[in-house]
Amino acid sequence: MKELAIGIDGGGTSCRAAVADRDGNVLGRGKAGPANILSDLENSLLNIVESARQALSDAGLDAESVASVVSVVGVAGANVMDYGQRIERALLFTEGRVVTDALISLQGALGDADGIVGAFGTGSVYSARRNGRLKGIGGWGFIVGDQASGARLGRDLMERSLLAHDGVRPASPITEAVMTEYGNDPERIVEFAHTARPKDFASYAPMVFKHAAEGDVVAVGIVRDAATAIGESLDALLWPECPSICLLGGLAEAYEPWLSERYKPLLARPKNDALQGAVELAVKLLNDKQRGAA
Amino acid sequence: MKELAIGIDGGGTSCRAAVADRDGNVLGRGKAGPANILSDLENSLLNIVESARQALSDAGLDAESVASVVSVVGVAGANVMDYGQRIERALLFTEGRVVTDALISLQGALGDADGIVGAFGTGSVYSARRNGRLKGIGGWGFIVGDQASGARLGRDLMERSLLAHDGVRPASPITEAVMTEYGNDPERIVEFAHTARPKDFASYAPMVFKHAAEGDVVAVGIVRDAATAIGESLDALLWPECPSICLLGGLAEAYEPWLSERYKPLLARPKNDALQGAVELAVKLLNDKQRGAA
Known part of the structure; x- marks a missing residue:
């Protein structure tokens, strides 16, 4: 009977899982539908569990044949209300x-080292590990936060296109392209x-970067504002060492x-992805638990 | 049999109507529920018609006793799709x-004179009359516009309170008051x-102005940004004379x-309100129509 560790990256597009032995060797992988626990907890739970079962099956194991499985699920919203506990209860066959x-x-990005991570997709969020202690900022959503998110870039583009249409701010190739669209x-x-939705606004982010690279004055303004916001957030986390x-x-x-x-x-490539994390x-x-039991 | 003019201010809080003779003497007034034609056309139509009927009744008239009634309804969204025509059809007893x-x-504000009007409530919108020609800008809603609206002031306050909470931007009495709330x-x-909704964000506008008047650095920043936006919009409309x-x-x-x-x-008090307009x-x-018939 094996002792196993399952890591699950519960993402808004899909849930990915990997099962490893206590030395960290990955034995199998699984994938299922998305986890958006704040908007659809029920299906998120099903997809998280399904990705774990697939990983065990891919490793040639079934849940019943396993003596001890420890899992770690990373998912947006885990810190909101009692969602974390509800996910732990759903993963019946593991200690989660x-x-x-x-x-x-x-x-995933830093391994066990100290450092800062900034994530920029539809949203934007930052975290730091300093002397082993974790701190996170941002990630509050594009309505009142996520200043460097794709969603904000797209929303800003729409706002500046309307200002250009009204003759309040200068027009440029990117605002003209939006008005034409x-x-x-x-x-x-x-x-x-x-x-x-945030991802609808974020679909304009590549267009903003493309025009900014070509020197479009409006696109450059939008990207500079976002880059300034990134700097402010990094400064809030940064320490001399x-x-x-x-x-x-x-x-x-x-x-x-x-x-x-x-x-x-200071910029460094991430060591690994979130699933590996x-x-x-x-x-x-798993190893802590065994040391505890020894 | 009288010839009458009815003015109706179809607002998001209530519809107000006033009936006048051809010299502009107001004979009666009426009031009914709100008109939000973009979100609830059916009830908006009922309220517009009801406010007009009440104004006629207040003047001691009923719709049937009137030979000729001309109405002008001012309502947000009148220029969107075919809403204007649908309102005209609903006001059966008038030529609208x-x-x-x-x-x-x-x-209402300028009478027949040229000038610029800026309106600042839950939203923000500008219009100008220059040599009799009208031009309007702004009013696109707080998500991608209305930079000087109460809704934007409130949204900015929430955003800056979160930035202060994260230690990204300075905290101040107003951000601390929001976090405490x-x-x-x-x-x-x-x-x-x-x-x-926009009015929920806008409910924080008085708090922003109060703290700004007391020198709160964050509130001053929010109000200055909005005042800069007002200046940009005025500049887009302003002409030397x-x-x-x-x-x-x-x-x-x-x-x-x-x-x-x-x-x-250049600042001047408005001559009258929108209903009078x-x-x-x-x-x-009404008078144009009679000249046309003469």
Whole structure:
């Protein structure tokens, strides 16, 4: 009978799981539907459990043949209300711990080292590990936060396109492209904005970076504002001996040239992804538990 | 049998109507529920018609005893899709014209003179009459516009309170008051922000102005940004001979001390309110019609 560790990255697009032995060797992998626990807890629980079962099956094991399985699930919203406990209860066949998506990203990117991680996709969120202690900031959503998120870049683009349409701020190739897309009808932009979800706004982020690279004055303004916001958040976390800063997520590379020079010497490639971070944390938990039992 | 003009101010809180003779003497007034034609056309139509009937009744008239009634309805969204025509059809007993709320506000504030009107309440919108020609800008809603609206002031306050909570931007008495109100739990602010309607955000506007007047650094920053946005919009409309600028709406007085000095010589009190503007336009329409028939 084996003792196993399962790491699960419960993401908004899919849940991915990997099962490892106590030395961290990955034995199998699984994948299931998305986990959005704040909007659909029930299906999120099913998908988290399913990804774990697939990983065990991929490793040639079934849940019943396993003496001891420790799991770590990283998922957005794990720290909200009692969602973490509800996920732990759903993972009946394991001894589980539910942590934030930020923690498994940080563990994946930095391993056991200190440092800062900033993640830039549809949202934006930062975390730091300093002398082993964790601190997270940002990630409050694009309505009143996530200043460097794809959603904010897209929302800013719509706002500045309307200001250009009204003659309040200068027009540029990117605002003209937006107005053309919406048939030069500002009402249609307003209609889009009032039904758009974060990912709908974020779909404009690549267009913003493309025009900014070409020197478009409006796009450059939008990206500079976001890069300034990144700098402010990094400064809030940074300390003199901080060994590295990892930028993660779909927009990380696009932001790099826009960051202040003073962060560039610290920039480092992430060691691993969030799933690997979850596996590492699960392996630690398994070994801690055995030391506790010894 | 009388010839009458009815002006109707179809507002988001209530519909107000006034009936006048062809010399503009108001004979009666009426009031009914709100008109929000974009979100509830059916009840908006009922309330618009009801306010007109009450005004006729207040004047001692009933719709049937009147030979000719001309009406002008000012309502937000009148320029969107076919809403204007649908309102005209609902006002069966009158010959009607439906115009934007901005136009009746401008007519009320400026009378027949040229000038600029800026309205600052839950939203923010500008209009100008120059050599008799009308131009409107802004009013696109707080998600991607309305930079000087109460809704944006409140949304900015929530955003800066979260930044202060994270240690990214300085805290101040106003951000501390917000955090205290939400039990020092940023998640509760996020929850509020994701369900808040424009008027919910706008309910924080008086608090922002109060703290700004006391020198609160964060509140001053929020109000200065909004006042800068007002200046940019005024500049987009202003011309050398512009005789006056009228600021309307619940936040107009609060903004005045924050405006750039260069607008202050032009500031003028509005002559009348939007309802009176609607009456004036209706009287004009009645007289034009009679000239046409003569």
